[in-house]
Amino acid sequence: MLSVGYMLLTVGVLMVLAGCWCMIRTLHMLKITIGIEVAMKGVTLFLVLAGRVSGQLALSQTFILTIIVIEVVVAVVGTGMAVGLFRKYGSMSVRNLSRLKG
């Protein structure tokens, strides 16, 4: 029988996989940002799990608080850029981002 910790680890890994998949495959820029957030959910799960496993839950909580703050800022910046690009192209598609290449 698998331990709870390992099950949580599995859930986290699947979250990260789903988030990365979303970043790689999705064409919608806001959704790419959402993908980042989904992967970050998985990472925070890892951290709280690590806190429980190592017995340093308080420390891991401080980490999570900081990550949440950064997550918000990243979401803001990502959304801002996506909106800015929408204003330029009239579309959220990441396919428009091909001016810089080579």
Add this chain to the structure above:
Amino acid sequence: MLSVCAHGFILAPIAVVLIYNLLGRDFARRHFVWFAGAGTVWQLGSAFAAFALLWRTGGGSYRFSIFWDMRAPGAAYFELSTLKVFLLLMIGLVSLVSVLVARQTIDANRSSYANLLMILMLGMNGMLLVTDLFSLYVFMEVTGICCFVMIAMFRSRADLEGAFKYLVMSEMASIFLLTGFAFLFMRTGSLRYEDLQGLTATGGLLEDRLVGVAMVLLLSGFSIKTGAVPFHSWLPDAHQSADTSVSVLLSGIVIKIAGVYGLMTVCRLFEGFSSMRTVLAVLGAVSILAGALLAARQGHFKRVVAYSSVSQMGYILLALSTGTTLGLIGALAHILSHAVFKTTLFANAAALHEQAGTLELDEMGGLEERMPKTALSSVIAFLSLAGIPPTLGFWSKLLILLALWQSGKQGLAAFALLASIFTSAYMLRLQKKAFFGHIRDSLTDVREATGTVLAAELLLTALTVLIGCAYPFILSALGAQGLL
């Protein structure tokens, strides 16, 4: 004295930001150079002072904390060491050049530039000063976000595109790093450097496997930040799209602090994992080659220079892969020379963009007779990049080659030497297309760069040559410290 300098690294940027935003909007816009300049000059001066003080005490370290008691168990603290102060000095230098360039290139968003530059400096200072991997990550993220915003703030299509790509790639790096930290944390219960030192994977337990996975993730994450091949894709886009004053920062210092310093820390902490050095060697070699090959066929001045950064980061990774003190010194020396010549080239790009109105290589040509000083500084930067004595680049490459040779990686040393040919090739192409040959009709009324951009170019060129000439003394001083 040292404590003033040390506290200043964290507090001074915040103070500048606070004071700057209290002032009137128009006043702030008009005088942004002075505030940003004051912050960078303070950084430069205090880094110098701290370097001198630390050097005199024999290269020890200085621990401090701000408002907190650092003697509490498990408390995080800040630490200064010679290596860190050297990198702080680099930050000050590159930021100063960026401000000098920005005075002429930036029109809109001046106050935002000043604010973000200060926060960026704070982020990079924090990355260097902290003694905890998680704090390192936090400040790295701050650095990253400042860069995204600085690239995106002009909101042209290219700006936003480059910034968005950088953001997503950088977040991927964050995910890798945080996962790696979490796995480490499971094993150790702490992420402080002193608790992590000496950690090795003994094999067997899942936690130990996770430590190995964590190593891979950390290496990959910091490699994305460094821009090593194959994690490099964001770098040329971001560099090309950003305003030149921001490109100076990105290429000159950000990729080195956020990426290379991170790798340096990881290497130092987990010396027991020898396969890490193999990874770095492979990444370095691939980066050198692929960066040079890609640089050789780009049509945009800044893109060539950006790919050249990829290639040069490869040299630094090779130096780190030796794991010796000489290798570390070689890496630091190359960080210095790369910072100097790459900022020179970007300052040239700023001058060209301002005077000739274009950075497409096909639209340039023969500008040497119109812009002799810019051309001269560009050629000297090229010599330094190609490793021709007595410029800075020669010495740092020499140190790297020596380090590789001494650590028994003769093949890699030969490879690095041969790859210099490619470096020369793409730089020669750049110089030829931009500055030599027949002048185009559309460019006949171009004039020499003026003001602070020219000043920055000349300052950096002088540094390249003067430090290059003074290098034997530097090496003998290092030898006297027993570091060589």
Add this chain to the structure above:
Amino acid sequence: MMLWLFILPLGAGCLLWLFRRNYALSLVLALGFSAAHFAVAYLLCQAGADISYSFAPYGFGLWFRADAIAQLYLLLSAGMFILLALYTTGFCRDKSWGGAYQFCLWVSLAMLDGALLSDHLALTLFFWEGLLCTLFGMLLLRNTEKPQTAIKALTVAGTADLLLMLGIALTIHAAGTARLSEMHHLPISGWGAVGCACLLAGSLGKAGCVPFHSWIPDAAADAPTPFLAAFPGSLEKIAGISLASRIVTGLYDFHHGSAASICVMTVGAVTLLYGVSMALIQKDMKRLLSWHAISQVGYIVLGLGSGVAVGVAGGVYHLLNNVLYKSGLFMAAGILERQAGTTDLHNLGGLGRKLPLTTVSTIIFALSIAGFPGTNGFTSKELIFDAALEIHPAFYIAALVGAFMTAASFLKLTRSAFFGKFAAPQKDVREAGPAALLPTVLLAAGCLVCAFFPVLPLDKWIGGAYGFEESFAAMPKSPVLVGLSCGVLALAVLDHVYGSRKEGSALKAADHLHYAPGMKQYYACAERGALDPYRWLMGGVDAFSRGCAWVESGVSWLCDTGIPGAVRNIGDTLSRFNTGSLSRYLALAVCGLVAVGFIFYLA
């Protein structure tokens, strides 16, 4: 005193070059200096049988030694040179290249003296190379814009000298010393054998032996006649044969019947037959004579190679005779060229009455070279026949065939040039001036002297120099051999009569041999140059240079196109891969992660 042997020719060369415009003065200078040179040589020979002179300051040594052999050749060349100088001065009158030619000639004399006298192999080599340089210079003089002949000579003789150099190095290695006087009968085995072979090839090649002969006929067409008289006619042969005879008699342990001896004799026989067969069909006097110059070397080599005393004596005596009559023939050819304007036998005829002295001399030379009984050539040839028969009958038969062809071709030459009808443009041909005529006549007289008094040169000089006990002047001993020789000569006369009857003219007397089955193909082959080793060499050089050019172009293609193209293509591919698509960037990063993982766990 030995130094004067160098100072005099060098000084004379300079002076003659300076006063090249003044004919009378240069005549006086040439005569005076050559006579003085002869006098010095004579005094040197009188001074002692074996004198040496060494000059070795600071470890750099010059060793000269005039032993009996060197004295013999020295006197021969010095004496010969008086006539050559006289003839040359006369010939070079009013020629634009005359001064430089004189200079080269006199320098060659100095070089020859050095080559004969040096007692150190390195020094020998130096003088030989100097001789090669002057040879090249002289051939180049008249043909500066068409230097093929000079280059051919340089290549062929240079190859011979290269072999000589190798031989010298190996000989020094085998002997442990470089002094000639300290080498006695080195064993022909191991490196010594290779050294001996190279040394012989070099020295015989200098004398014009096959396969180093091929420049001589070409030079006959291009070079001035005094050159032919001086070099293929006398000086080169003296140089080459003197060294070869030293090798055969003292330097190496060369005894008759050994493999080396057989090899050398084979080379001699081949040279003899090839030269004489080619000479037979020539229709130009100079070319014909030059082929004979080659074939006569064959006789000498046949004699020397036998390794028996009679053969060596015969060879050296034949050299002496050859110098006399072959130089004389070349001089006569020069007179014809100068007076009649051509040496092409088609355009000559009936000159006997116009040029009586020349004609008489030529007939003497021709009889001598053909070996008619009673001439000096007969004596030396009989000695060589004797030696050849002693080794193997095949060599004897080769020698007889050579004699037959020589006689046939000289019958053709003399009859078509001096007898018969006048050719059209020769109405007002007159006898040449004394500067040209005198040496010719003197040489003819020399031939007669040698014919009537063979004891003096053969026994006293040659026998004395080489230390032969028996007397060869009383030859021929075997009446059978003499009879055979005479029979061959008679056969040649008959053949000539038959040929000229058949073809209708003396000139075409040898044509029936030329177009005989078997011979025809052989000659066609030779005409195409298929038997010319120089062509082979050049073909090889050409192939080699084409190979080099191929390699070089490959390398330059690699540098100009291949590597940059590969770099550009790789760069383009990498660059095309970077489409600016964010998904691709991220996927690449994930692939990078996997790769890093692989490397991490594999390392």
Add this chain to the structure above:
Amino acid sequence: MTLVLIFAGLELTFGIYAVASKSILRSAIGLALASAMLSTVFYALGAQLASVFELSVCSGLVTVIFISGVSLSHSPKLDLQGEYRDRERNRYLPALLIGGGAVMLALGFLLGGGGLEFAADSAQSAQEVLWGSRQAEVWGQIAAILCGGVAVTVLFREERRDR
């Protein structure tokens, strides 16, 4: 502990819904729900402070940001356009997730239950740690917030007419 696993499973479900959904609005809501489930997991694991922040900030503020982003860009109806081809491009997502899960579970069984037993917690509370010994993070958060402020002013500003 079963509760933890149930909520974790729900979190994963909502996370996958956020990724796979065709509508960006539903994606944002799915993210918010995943966040809320994560905060429940935190709570069940004893990380109350983190749980509160996760609930308020991530499922609240972040969702607000995304939804404002959606409204700033276009109406939700536009999401139905086939431009982004979500269904087609997400075709292999289930395969990836099932494969990844299977590998993880197989690894866990191979390693005998996987370890990762929970340890006894130290007595410190999160506040004590954060305010007592993690000064660097505090400075970092200050910097990040400053940065976010500047970003908001720069990026969300209406474009000037003259540019």
